[in-house]
Amino acid sequence: MKLNSGCAAWIRINGHLTTELNPTLEDRYAECWLAAELGESFTVHVQIPEGAVPSDIxxxxxxxxxxxxxxxxxxxxxxxxxxxxxxxxxxGVSERKFVFGELKTTENEEDVFGPLGYPGIDMVLGTIEVSLVPIQNLVIVGHDANTGSTPDAAPFERKVPELQLYERSKLEVTQQVKLSPPSERQVPVSWVDTQISGPEIARFEFRYRPLEVLRAKGIVPNTKGLEREPSVVILDSDPAKAQAQSSFSSGPSTIAPSAIFPQAESKDKNKNKTNDLTDPGAAEMDIDNIIDVDALSETQVQPASEATPRRIKCKKRSDRSAATSPNRAAASGRRVPRPSGFGLALEAEMIDMTDL
Known part of the structure; x- marks a missing residue:
C-alpha cells in the first residue's frame, strides 16, 4: 500500500508479494485484507522516498x-x-521468523484474560501494523556488533504472546502470529537510545484471515465456475488464421489474479483496488540497515516463558471491512493510541526499544 506522501508498506508471504484486498488509502492511514494460511512465513517491508519525512524515522x-x-x-x-x-x-546475531499459527480456544471462560493489559484486544487480533514516527537523539547503548559482547543493559528477547480465545466468542479470527526457532541473522545488531520527536507520520494496517473466511465475508468471491472450458482448436492451413481462430489451447485456461480477486464497487476511489508496488528486492538488504524495536509500553506484555499460554476474553464485534481512520477509530474506542517516549535501539542494524 502506498500513501500520497510516497511512503509504502507491503507484505510478502513465503517470499511472494501478496494481493492486497479492498485497500483503503487516506492521508496518513492505509488498510487492506490479506489471505494467509497456517504455517506460512511472512516478511513486512517499508519504503520511504526522498523528501517524504521531516526527520529520522x-x-x-x-x-x-x-x-x-x-x-x-x-x-x-x-x-x-x-x-x-x-x-x-x-x-544480536540470531532472530526468530514470523509464521502464521493457530489461535487456540478454551471452554473455560474463567481462564480467559487480557494479557496485553487493555480492553479491545479482539480489535487487533489478526492484524499486522506498521507505524512511522519521527525520532531524534540516537545514542548506541547496547550490544556491540563488532565484538559480540552484550552489556548488562542489553534488552530482553521479544516474544509474541501465546493467546487462548474463549470458544463462544465466535470471532472470525482463527490465527495468530508465532515465531520460528532461532536462526542466524545476516546482519548483527546493536541497541541505541532514541526519543520520539513528534506525532505519528503514517500507519499501515494489514488484516490477515484464511482464504475461506475472506470468501465468507465477500472480500474474495468463490472461484468455482471461474475457470473457462477449453475451446475447440480450429485447424487452418494458414497459421495466422489458425492462431486467430483458436483463442484458447486445448488445456485448461489460466485465470488472472484479477479474475480470482475481483473488487466490489465503492464510493471511495481508492478502495477495492489492488496495489502494484515495485519491490526493491536485494536493495533492501543493505548492510547499513537500522532497526528500531520498541520496548515495554502500556500495550506490551512482560516477557514470559513461551510454554505458558496467555489468554484473552473477546467480545463479538461487527464486520470491520469498512475503513476507519486513526482519528475516527480513537473516538470510537477502536484503536488504542501508541505510546511515545524513550527507547533502546541496532548499529549494523539498529534496534530501538522504548521503555516507559
Whole structure:
C-alpha cells in the first residue's frame, strides 16, 4: 500500500508479494485484507522516498497488538527500504521468523484474560501494523556488533504472546502470529537510545484471515465456475488464421489474479483496488540497515516463558471491512493510541526499544 506522501508498506508471504484486498488509502492511514494460511512465513517491508519525512524515522511493527520491533530510517539516506523478517534475539546475531499459527480456544471462560493489559484486544487480533514516527537523539547503548559482547543493559528477547480465545466468542479470527526457532541473522545488531520527536507520520494496517473466511465475508468471491472450458482448436492451413481462430489451447485456461480477486464497487476511489508496488528486492538488504524495536509500553506484555499460554476474553464485534481512520477509530474506542517516549535501539542494524 502506498500513501500520497510516497511512503509504502507491503507484505510478502513465503517470499511472494501478496494481493492486497479492498485497500483503503487516506492521508496518513492505509488498510487492506490479506489471505494467509497456517504455517506460512511472512516478511513486512517499508519504503520511504526522498523528501517524504521531516526527520529520522522509527518504523515500528505491531503484530496482533503486540509491539514486535522497529527499524530506524535515516533522513539523510533516503530513499530507503527496510524489511521485518522476525524478532531479533538479545545475543544480536540470531532472530526468530514470523509464521502464521493457530489461535487456540478454551471452554473455560474463567481462564480467559487480557494479557496485553487493555480492553479491545479482539480489535487487533489478526492484524499486522506498521507505524512511522519521527525520532531524534540516537545514542548506541547496547550490544556491540563488532565484538559480540552484550552489556548488562542489553534488552530482553521479544516474544509474541501465546493467546487462548474463549470458544463462544465466535470471532472470525482463527490465527495468530508465532515465531520460528532461532536462526542466524545476516546482519548483527546493536541497541541505541532514541526519543520520539513528534506525532505519528503514517500507519499501515494489514488484516490477515484464511482464504475461506475472506470468501465468507465477500472480500474474495468463490472461484468455482471461474475457470473457462477449453475451446475447440480450429485447424487452418494458414497459421495466422489458425492462431486467430483458436483463442484458447486445448488445456485448461489460466485465470488472472484479477479474475480470482475481483473488487466490489465503492464510493471511495481508492478502495477495492489492488496495489502494484515495485519491490526493491536485494536493495533492501543493505548492510547499513537500522532497526528500531520498541520496548515495554502500556500495550506490551512482560516477557514470559513461551510454554505458558496467555489468554484473552473477546467480545463479538461487527464486520470491520469498512475503513476507519486513526482519528475516527480513537473516538470510537477502536484503536488504542501508541505510546511515545524513550527507547533502546541496532548499529549494523539498529534496534530501538522504548521503555516507559
Amino acid at each position: 522509527s518504523a515500528r511493527l505491531y503484530v496482533d497488538g503486540a509491539l514486535c520491533g522497529g527499524k530506524i530510517i535515516r533522513q539523510a539516506s533516503l530513499p530507503q527500504a527496510r524489511v521485518f523478517s522476525g524478532v531479533a534475539q538479545a545475543n
